Amino acid sequence: xxxxxIELLPEHVATFHxxxxxxxxxxxxxLTHIGGKSLAAQAxxxxxxxxxxxxxxxxxxxxxxxxxxxxxxxxxxxSDAGVTTVLMIGGNSSDSVPPMHSAMELLSHSIVPRTGxxxxxxxxxxxxxxxxxxxxLVPTLLEKINVARExxxxxxxxxxxxxxxxAMAAWGAGLRKAGIDVPIRFGVAGVTSLPKLIKFAMLCGxxxxxxxxxxxxxxxxxxxxxxxxxxVISQLRIGTEAYALKGIDLHFFxxxxxxxxxxxxxxxxxxx
Numbered sequence: 001x002x003x004x005x006i007e008l009l010p011e012h013v014a015t016f017h018x019x020x021x022x023x024x025x026x027x028x029x030x031l032t033h034i035g036g037k038s039l040a041a042q043a044x045x046x047x048x049x050x051x052x053x054x055x056x057x058x059x060x061x062x063x064x065x066x067x068x069x070x071x072x073x074x075x076x077x078x079s080d081a082g083v084t085t086v087l088m089i090g091g092n093s094s095d096s097v098p099p100m101h102s103a104m105e106l107l108s109h110s111i112v113p114r115t116g117x118x119x120x121x122x123x124x125x126x127x128x129x130x131x132x133x134x135x136x137l138v139p140t141l142l143e144k145i146n147v148a149r150e151x152x153x154x155x156x157x158x159x160x161x162x163x164x165x166x167a168m169a170a171w172g173a174g175l176r177k178a179g180i181d182v183p184i185r186f187g188v189a190g191v192t193s194l195p196k197l198i199k200f201a202m203l204c205g206x207x208x209x210x211x212x213x214x215x216x217x218x219x220x221x222x223x224x225x226x227x228x229x230x231x232v233i234s235q236l237r238i239g240t241e242a243y244a245l246k247g248i249d250l251h252f253f254x255x256x257x258x259x260x261x262x263x264x265x266x267x268x269x270x271x272x
Contacts, residue, residue, distance in 0.1 A: 004265060005030060005057070005158075005185060005251045006258060010037070010045035016052075016258060022266035025053040030087060030158070030251070033059035039074045047081040056083055057121060061091025062100040071100065072111040079115035087121040087158060088144075104140075107147055120148045124159035124184065126171040138178050145182055161187035161253050165232045169239020176245065183247040186236060188229040190254035190261030226256060228264050 005028035008016060013031070029049045031042055046056035058078050065071040078086070088103040100106065103122060122144050128134050141157070148155040157180075162168055168186055175184070233250065240248050254261040 003027070003249045005249070006190075006261065007032065007251065007253050008045075008258065009034075010042045012258070013045040013048050016049075018258070018262055022262040023054070027054055028057050028085065028251075029054045030057040031059060033061045033064055033091070035061070035064040035092065039070070039077070043074070043077045043081050043083075046078060046083050050082045055085060057085045057087055058083055059087045059089065060106055061089050062102055062106050063091035063098040065098065065100060067099050068109065071106065072109060075109075075111050075115055075117070079117060082116075084116055085119040085121070086117055087123070089123045104144055104147070107144060107151070112153075113151060117153065119154040119156065121156050121158045121185075122148075124157040124171075124175075126159055126162050126168045126186075138175065138180070141175075142178065142180055145180065156183045156185065158185040158251050159187045161189045163189070163232055165235025165237075166239050168232075168236050169243055169245065172240065172245050172248065173243040176243075181247075183249065184245075185249045185251040187251045187253060188232050188236075189227075190252045190256060190258075191226050191228045191264045192254075192256035192260075194227050196255050226260065230268065 004023075006023065007030040010031050016029075031045050031049070033039075033042060042058055046058055049056040060071070060075070062071075065074075075086075088106045090102045106112075107120065122141060124141070125132075125137060129137060132140075145155040157175075159168070172184055172186070229252075239245075252261050252265070
C-alpha cells in the first residue's frame, strides 16, 4: 500500500503502540484539533509520536482558535516539540465569531516563517465541501499551494474519506489537469463497523459516497460485520493507473480503532 498515514485523537496517543511491521518508522501520524480540546495535549501527543520514531502532523483548525495570539503561541509550542509538518484547515463552523476563518489566514500569519514548520498539508474534498461552492474549491487550493511555496514550504494534500474509489481518482485527475501537481493522500475509512461508518460519513458530510459503499456488495448495508476499505482501495488503484496519476498515497481514518486498521493493512500488504 505504499507510504501510508493514520489519524488519531491526541488522547489516544498514550495507548498507541504500533510495531514497525504494521506502521513503518517515519510514517505520518495526524493528530486532530477539536474545538475546546486542550492544545497542550496535542503538543504533548506530538512530542510522544516524535519520540516513537513517527512524524506528527498536527491539525490546525482556524475556527477553533480563540485568538490569533493563541494560534501563534500554539504553533511555536508545536515547533519547540519538534513538529515540522501541520495540516491547515478552516475547521468546523462555529456559533461564535472566530478571529480566523480559513487555512489561508493560518498560512499568512507572520508566525509561520519564524517556526520550524517545513511541510503544509491542505484538505482535499473529492465529494465537494458542504459550505464552499465547487467552483471556488480548486482555485482556493491552488492559491494556498502557491503561497506555501512562496514561504519555502512543501505543500501536500490530504483528502476527506470517501467510499467511491473511481470518483476519487477522477477528482485527482481533475486537480492535475488544473495544474495542481503536489502529492495527494487519499483518505479512506479504516476497519470499522457499518453503523459507525454511516455515522461518521454523515457527520463528515460524505454521505453521497455511501452509494459507492452500498455497491460494494449485494447485502453490505445489511451486514453488521466490520467493513474494510479493500474495495475502495482497489477502485482507487485502478483509477489512478488509468489516469497515470503519480504522487499518490493513502491516509487512514481508524474509526474502529487503530489496531484493527493497522493489522488489516499489514495482512493485506503481506498478501500481495
